[in-house]
Amino acid sequence: MIASSRGRGMSETDYKGVKHGNGRVAVPPVEAGTSAGTRPPAGRLRRAPESFLSAQQIAEVQAGRRGFLRKALVAASASLSVPALAQGTGAHNGDPAILELPAHSRTLGLPVAERGYGLPSQFEKNLARRESPGLTRVAAASVSFAPLQGLFGIITPSGLHFERHHQGWHDIDPVGHRLMVMGLVKQPKVYTMDDLMRLPSVSRMHFIECGANTGMEWGNVAVPTVQYTHGMLSCSEFTGVPLKVLLDDCGVDMKRARFVLAEGADGASLTRTIPMDRVLDDVLVAWGMNGEMLRPENGYPLRLVVPGVQGVSWVKWLRRIEVGDQPFETREEVLHYVDMMPDGVARQYTWTQECKSVITTPSGGQHLLDRGQYNVSGLAWSGRGRIRRVDVSFDGGRNWRTARLEGPTLTKCLTRFNIDWVWDGGPAILQSRAIDSTGYVQPRAAQLRAVRGTRSIYHNNAIQSWQVDASGEVRNVQVE
Amino acid sequence: MYKWNRRAAFLFALLAGAAAAQNHYSGVGRPATPAEIAAWDIDVRADFTGLPKGSGTVAQGQDLWDRKCASCHGFFGESNEVFPPVIGGTKPEDVKRGRVASLVESNDQRTTMMKLSRISTLWDYIRRAMPWNEPKSLSVDEVYAVTAYILNMAELVPADYTLNDRNIRDAQAKLPNRDGLRPFPGLSDVRGKPDVKNTACMKDCIKGEARIVSSYPASARDTHGNLAEQNRLVGPVRGVVTIAGAAKSGTVVASAGSALVRKHGCQLCHGITSRVVGPSLREIGQRYAGDVGAAARLVATVRAGGSGNWGNIPMPPQLAIAQGDIESMVLWLLSGAF
Numbered sequence: 001m002i003a004s005s006r007g008r009g010m011s012e013t014d015y016k017g018v019k020h021g022n023g024r025v026a027v028p029p030v031e032a033g034t035s036a037g038t039r040p041p042a043g044r045l046r047r048a049p050e051s052f053l054s055a056q057q058i059a060e061v062q063a064g065r066r067g068f069l070r071k072a073l074v075a076a077s078a079s080l081s082v083p084a085l086a087q088g089t090g091a092h093n094g095d096p097a098i099l100e101l102p103a104h105s106r107t108l109g110l111p112v113a114e115r116g117y118g119l120p121s122q123f124e125k126n127l128a129r130r131e132s133p134g135l136t137r138v139a140a141a142s143v144s145f146a147p148l149q150g151l152f153g154i155i156t157p158s159g160l161h162f163e164r165h166h167q168g169w170h171d172i173d174p175v176g177h178r179l180m181v182m183g184l185v186k187q188p189k190v191y192t193m194d195d196l197m198r199l200p201s202v203s204r205m206h207f208i209e210c211g212a213n214t215g216m217e218w219g220n221v222a223v224p225t226v227q228y229t230h231g232m233l234s235c236s237e238f239t240g241v242p243l244k245v246l247l248d249d250c251g252v253d254m255k256r257a258r259f260v261l262a263e264g265a266d267g268a269s270l271t272r273t274i275p276m277d278r279v280l281d282d283v284l285v286a287w288g289m290n291g292e293m294l295r296p297e298n299g300y301p302l303r304l305v306v307p308g309v310q311g312v313s314w315v316k317w318l319r320r321i322e323v324g325d326q327p328f329e330t331r332e333e334v335l336h337y338v339d340m341m342p343d344g345v346a347r348q349y350t351w352t353q354e355c356k357s358v359i360t361t362p363s364g365g366q367h368l369l370d371r372g373q374y375n376v377s378g379l380a381w382s383g384r385g386r387i388r389r390v391d392v393s394f395d396g397g398r399n400w401r402t403a404r405l406e407g408p409t410l411t412k413c414l415t416r417f418n419i420d421w422v423w424d425g426g427p428a429i430l431q432s433r434a435i436d437s438t439g440y441v442q443p444r445a446a447q448l449r450a451v452r453g454t455r456s457i458y459h460n461n462a463i464q465s466w467q468v469d470a471s472g473e474v475r476n477v478q479v480e
Numbered sequence: 481m482y483k484w485n486r487r488a489a490f491l492f493a494l495l496a497g498a499a500a501a502q503n504h505y506s507g508v509g510r511p512a513t514p515a516e517i518a519a520w521d522i523d524v525r526a527d528f529t530g531l532p533k534g535s536g537t538v539a540q541g542q543d544l545w546d547r548k549c550a551s552c553h554g555f556f557g558e559s560n561e562v563f564p565p566v567i568g569g570t571k572p573e574d575v576k577r578g579r580v581a582s583l584v585e586s587n588d589q590r591t592t593m594m595k596l597s598r599i600s601t602l603w604d605y606i607r608r609a610m611p612w613n614e615p616k617s618l619s620v621d622e623v624y625a626v627t628a629y630i631l632n633m634a635e636l637v638p639a640d641y642t643l644n645d646r647n648i649r650d651a652q653a654k655l656p657n658r659d660g661l662r663p664f665p666g667l668s669d670v671r672g673k674p675d676v677k678n679t680a681c682m683k684d685c686i687k688g689e690a691r692i693v694s695s696y697p698a699s700a701r702d703t704h705g706n707l708a709e710q711n712r713l714v715g716p717v718r719g720v721v722t723i724a725g726a727a728k729s730g731t732v733v734a735s736a737g738s739a740l741v742r743k744h745g746c747q748l749c750h751g752i753t754s755r756v757v758g759p760s761l762r763e764i765g766q767r768y769a770g771d772v773g774a775a776a777r778l779v780a781t782v783r784a785g786g787s788g789n790w791g792n793i794p795m796p797p798q799l800a801i802a803q804g805d806i807e808s809m810v811l812w813l814l815s816g817a818f
Contacts, residue, residue, distance in 0.1 A: 123713055124712070126709050126711055126713070127711075127712060128710075130704075130705075130710070132704065133703060133704060133705075134703075137562060137563070138562060138563070138745070138748050139742065139745070139747070140745050140748075147710065149710070149711060149719075150711060150712045150715075166609075167612070167615065168745070180512050180516065180517070180520055182512060182517055182521065187511055188512040188517055189509040189510060189511060189512055190509060190510055190511075190512045190516065191508070191509040195508045195509045198507075199505060199508060220693075220694040221694040221695055221696045223704065224696050224700070224701065224703070224704050224707065224722075225704065225710065227710065228704060248504060249504055249508070249509065261523055263520075263523070267609060267615040267616075268608070268609045268615065269608045269609065269615070269616075271604075275668070275669075277669075277670050278670060320520050320521075322521065322523065324525070326525060326527065327526075328523055329525060329526040329598050329600060329601055330523070330601065330604065330605075331601055331604070331609075333601075334596070334597055334598050334601040334661065335592060335595050335596060338595075338661065339664070339667075342584075343584065344579060344580065344581070344584035344660070345660055345661065345662050346595070346660060347661075347662060347663070347664040347667070348661045348662065348663055348664070349663060349664070349667075349668040350664050350667035350668060351667065351668060352668065354667070354674060361715075361716065361717060362716070362717045364696065365704075365707035365710070365720050365722075366707075366717035366718065366719055366720065367717060367718055367719075367720050368716070368717055369716060369717065369718070374716055375716070389680075391680065391682065395689075395690060396686070396689065396690020396692075397686055397690055398684060398685055398686050398689070398690060399682070399683050399684065399685070400680075400682045400683075429690050429692075433678075433680070435680055440674055441677075441678040441679060441680050442678065443676045443677070443678040444678060447677070447678055448676050450676075451675050452675075459667065465690075465692075467692065467695070474717075475695060475696050476695070476696040477692045477694065477695045478692070478693055478695075479691060479693065480686075480690070480691040480692075480693050
């Protein structure tokens with residue numbers, strides 16, 4: 001039996017299972033009309049202590065420190081049920097988090113500029129970029145994934161932006177950095193950062209997704225969480241000068257120019273071909289990211305921004321643009337980032353990142369705290385334009401409801417979607433399906449495989465499925 | 481790289497004041513000099529535009545390979561330890577056909593030679609990015625030599641072969657997978673037509689219940705660490721505890737030595753506890769424990785390179801690492817504190 005889903009428009013007091021302001025928690029009633037037969041008894045899920053206590057805390061509890069147990073349980077109060085609270089305190093006056101004033105309410109805080117460059121709270125350390133064990137063997141030619149499971153809205157914090165380096169990263173002195181524009185131009189030129197930053201700049205919000213994002217899942221489920229299935233995805237506001245401005249400045253030969261080569265200044269001097277129609281459309285030579293300079297891991301001080309196109313084309317540490325009349329057939333266009341088809345021939349220059357979406361909360365490797373109200377939230381994007389609509393299914397794709405799109409919905413940019421859901425404790429399979437401004441509907445994995453087989457590695461934009469079991473644990477699954 | 485003479489001629493004309501600058505933005509940027517363009521314009525296209533004159537023999541390539549390439553790629557290009565293999569998986573029939581059959585017939589690791597469709601790509605990449613820790617250190621003739629040796633290992637050219645800028649087209653015609661690529665405008669053009677079509681069905685879209693065909697196995701829950709430590713401490717969900725009693729994240733403080741080992745990429749060849757290409761760092765520490773002179777000898781070996789102590793694969797010289805860093809790393813591995 002699949003969990004029921006509620007329509008929109010419930011009033012504020014209708015959020016099932018959400019604690020109200022008086023510190024008392026009502027046990028949520030069983031929802032009428034759902035299948036009581038296959039569900040566990042009504043009431044909050046009681047997680048085992050391991051779910052919210054550290055190993056040290058558990059050890060202290062085992063050592064008989066009952067006072068510590070109470071404190072630790074209070075610290076985890078968000079998931080706390082009334083009986084557990086009563087166990088710990090033996091009192092019913094209320095929540096110690098309210099009744100016992102904490103130190104931060106009774107002492108002087110830190111001064112301004114204590115941290116010249118601000119940092120996240122010490123309690124947010126769990127949200128970090130991570131490698132996927134076993135994916136690559138060399139850390140300088142590897143990937144770190146953004147923790148999508150804990151991010152809000154559409155902008156990726158710069159320090160959590162995913163990384164992909166082909167020969168390690170450097171922190172390059174911007175004073176010595178140069179950009180050369182040459183090839184089919186009347187006047188080959190060299191620009192310093194000073195030069196570039198005097199030109200008329202624009203700021204644009206765009207997603208960047210590695211062509212291999214979700215690539216581990218072409219054949220079957222391979223990784224546990226959304227960080228590893230979809231975390232080669234980030235979104236920022238980029239500031240820079242349109243590449244077209246530089247090509248005009250050098251007198252580009254528009255009659256012959258068909259492609260440009262972009263080249264990085266790192267050890268790999270990574271090169272990619274960009275077609276002129278995209279250059280004329282929206283490609284930027286960018287130095288700014290989210291109001292500050294690019295981070296070194298993301299190409300400081302200069303990178304290419306190629307909206308809607310796979311991340312490898314967004315050449316970092318950009319040192320050279322060469323205008324040409326043919327594709328350049330670089331390593332990342334011949335040996336990698338090509339899509340292996342069932343007949344053994346690889347498709348080349350498949351750089352468009354097609355319409356895709358994923359639910360980030362709840363997602364694989366998480367567990368729901370208890371039954372009742374949830375704001376199911378996720379991200380949608382398309383390399384062909386804007387997101388027009390996102391539908392969400394709670395029964396593995398049988399029935400769908402349309403989610404709310406949070407503004408702004410920009411072209412070639414992440415769009416956040418949300419939808420209310422009341423989990424009744426029954427099994428459920430959550431999916432999201434995005435539709436972009438061209439009318440393209442995000443496909444099912446089986447539809448992709450029917451055309452491209454399972455050896456493609458790149459450009460997997462299949463609908464993602466998350467299974468919620470009766471304990472509230474969410475698992476990565478694929479459905480027929 | 482484009483016709484050099486035309487470009488140079490134009491530049492000189494410009495410098496002579498014969499041509500008006502294309503500047504729309506006064507005072508921004510300056511003309512690139514011929515020497516600057518030559519220094520950076522190193523790309524080689526599939527039609528061999530940009531390929532410099534030069535040559536190299538298979539024998540020269542083998543010598544370079546054994547000294548500078550084998551430590552990662554294996555003596556026969558077969559190693560799958562550090563990077564995917566360069567050589568293997570191709571047959572003489574593939575050379576006739578121009579398509580590699582094993583790409584369809586087997587699920588084995590794809591080698592470079594199975595996939596390679598453009599000899600220019602191999603030449604260009606070796607020149608710009610190899611060797612791994614000393615990119616752009618090879619001369620043009622050395623790039624020809626290494627490329628020739630790779631072709632020889634793939635049994636495409638004989639041992640007495642010399643590759644040069646004139647016969648490289650012949651080598652292209654022998655690549656086993658030379659016809660292994662095709663364009664697909666649907667995913668390259670701005671307005672390309674997609675190849676996969678779904679519809680936005682809303683109700684009763686499948687018959688019966690959804691059938692799960694693949695699921696993350698419970699036995700593999702801990703492959704990516706303790707997921708409880710990869711999720712926020714508050715909110716509607718928590719991460720699942722996948723490693724009972726796991727240490728809280730952030731409590732393991734890496735020593736300066738281990739940080740340097742990571743920074744300098746030593747684990748490319750030396751695992752902490754496991755052999756990769758060379759011995760593990762732990763077994764080096766164990767062998768030399770209590771040996772008073774070991775630290776100085778190891779520092780010298782890291783700097784100059786060596787072979788024979790742990791096997792035949794040579795460790796290349798490490799010329800780019802600061803002396804202090806080498807000393808810190810050696811002292812750390814001799815301390816055994818990892």
